[in-house]
Amino acid sequence: MxxxxxxxxxxxxxxxxxxxxxxxxxxxxxxxxxxxxxxxxxxxxxxxxxxxxxxxxxxxxxxxxxxxxxxxxxxxxxxxxxxxxxxxxxxxxSAYVTQDDAFIHTLTVRKPCTTRLSSCCRIPCRGQTRKRAEMTIREMGLQKAMNTRVGGWGSKGLSGGEKRRLSICIEILTCPxxxxxxxxxxxxxxxxxxxxxxxxxxxxxxxxxxxxxxxxxxxxxxxxxxxxxxxxxxxxxxxxxxxxxxxxxxxxxxxxxxxxx
Incomplete structure (x- = not known):
């Protein structure tokens, strides 16, 4: 073969x-x-x-x-x-989204997005990083949950569908x-x-x-x-x-x- x-x-x-x-x-x-x-x-x-x-x-x-x-x-x-x-x-x-939604429960929706951008993209200022993260969050329909904590066992937070959309959001930040x-x-x-x-x-x-x-x-x-x-x-x-x-x-x-x- x-x-x-x-x-x-x-x-x-x-x-x-x-x-x-x-x-x-x-x-x-x-x-x-x-x-x-x-x-x-x-x-x-x-x-x-x-x-x-x-x-x-x-x-x-x-x-x-x-x-x-x-x-x-x-x-x-x-x-x-x-x-x-x-x-x-x-x-x-390219980007790959797995079945598992692994987040720190105390973080808001915005935080893992800005952290991912800061670590993988050369964006000159923090304001641009925040703007790009918020734009992608809106693309995935999470704008109303932007300041909501992810949550987990024993603490309120995002629904299962919202967590899945956040996983996708993080992977598409680089515009794959x-x-x-x-x-x-x-x-x-x-x-x-x-x-x-x-x-x-x-x-x-x-x-x-x-x-x-x-x-x-x-x-x-x-x-x-x-x-x-x-x-x-x-x-x-x-x-x-x-x-x-x-x-x-x-x-x-x-x-x-x-x-x-």
């Missing part, structure tokens, strides 16, 4: 397309049956791609492969190209052109899930960055599902369907509804 090529994008290009072809993945390397088998697809700037399928189908593994986060003791094959190039990722132009999200609605009720995904979908409507957004997601509601433009449906590490949401029910209705009915 051909070695998996490293993910790359060029910072001078507005909008980043990611294409992957015949991606296979084995973990650990001694296992003969691939966890991912011959996957091919793409994601385009300004669009949301949902990676879906039953538990254990390889959603998390595919997301990590595309984000360049796979373990070193694995066997990988296939191609992953960013704007047609096979080079390394540059810092700050590629955004990867691992189960962004995990542990949330239907209303909170919709607000989180609606905030994510709205990102590309508020600026001209043209983000490419890829999310693994499990059994979303109909409202959340239709916020995506494209779908990659997996089963046992293999492709069941890849294409637009509008064509998904027409092409594979029986396969699709067998997983999510």
């Amino acid at each position: 051909k070695p998996l090529m490293q993910i790359h994008f060029r910072a001078d290009i507005v909008g980043l397309s990611i294409w992957f072809g015949n991606v296979n993945y084995l973990f650990p390397a001694s296992i003969r049956t691939p966890i991912l088998q011959g996957l091919t697809g793409f994601a385009s700037p300004g669009e949301l791609l949902a990676i879906m399928g039953p538990s254990g189908c390889g959603k998390y593994t595919l997301l990590n492969a595309l984000a360049g986060r796979l373990e070193p003791n694995t066997r990988q094959a296939g191609e992953i190209l960013i704007n047609g190039h096979e080079q390394n990722m540059a810092y700050g132009t 052109k590629l955004l990867f999200l691992d189960e962004p609605t995990s542990g949330l009720d239907s209303a909170a899930s919709y607000h989180v995904m609606k905030s994510i979908a709205s990102l590309n409507q508020r600026d001209d960055i043209g983000r490419t957004i890829i999310a693994s997601i499990h059994q979303p509601s109909s409202e959340v599902f239709h916020l995506f433009q494209n779908l990659f449906l997996l089963s046992a590490g293999e492709t069941v369907y890849f294409g637009t949401l509008s064509a998904a029910n027409l092409v594979t209705p029986s396969l699709f509804f067998s997983y999510y009915s």
Whole structure:
């Protein structure tokens, strides 16, 4: 098998397309049956791609492969190209949001955002740092909670959905052109899930960055599902369907509804 090529994008290009072809993945390397088998697809700037399928189908593994986060003791094959190039990722132009919302309970919403900006960006003055942080907080719909403490066990604070949006907010402070999200609605009720995904979908409507957004997601509601433009449906590490949401029910209705009915 051909070695998996490293993910790359060029910072001078507005909008980043990611294409992957015949991606296979084995973990650990001694296992003969691939966890991912011959996957091919793409994601385009300004669009949301949902990676879906039953538990254990390889959603998390595919997301990590595309984000360049796979373990070193694995066997990988296939191609992953960013704007047609096979080079390394540059810092700050991609972001990855995990399922875990880890914050210091006593901090306000604004504080972790300004701290992150100060540590990773060369912004000349504190006022500009604060302004940029507040702009991003508003993008994620957290402006009313800007001075609210995160909270935790035994103390009032943000709701689960607000904490998830804060996690996303911190990761998009550098204006990444590629955004990867691992189960962004995990542990949330239907209303909170919709607000989180609606905030994510709205990102590309508020600026001209043209983000490419890829999310693994499990059994979303109909409202959340239709916020995506494209779908990659997996089963046992293999492709069941890849294409637009509008064509998904027409092409594979029986396969699709067998997983999510």
